[in-house]
Amino acid sequence: VEREALEARGIREEQLLVPVQVVSAQEMTQLMEQQDVIVGF
Numbered sequence: 001v002e003r004e005a006l007e008a009r010g011i012r013e014e015q016l017l018v019p020v021q022v023v024s025a026q027e028m029t030q031l032m033e034q035q036d037v038i039v040g041f
Contacts, residue, residue, distance in 0.1 A: 002028045 001020045006013065013022050023031065032038060 001013075001016070001022050002025055003022050004025050006022065013020065
């Protein structure tokens with residue numbers, strides 16, 4: 001989950017119901033560039 005997206009919505013990681021890895025927008029971009037397929041939902 002992108003850290004900046006959570007902050008923009010006033011959501012803290014501990015409020016989420018499922019475990020997630022919080023990363024910066026830059027880290028998210030790097031992760032997405034490494035993937036062969038990205039499924040949006």
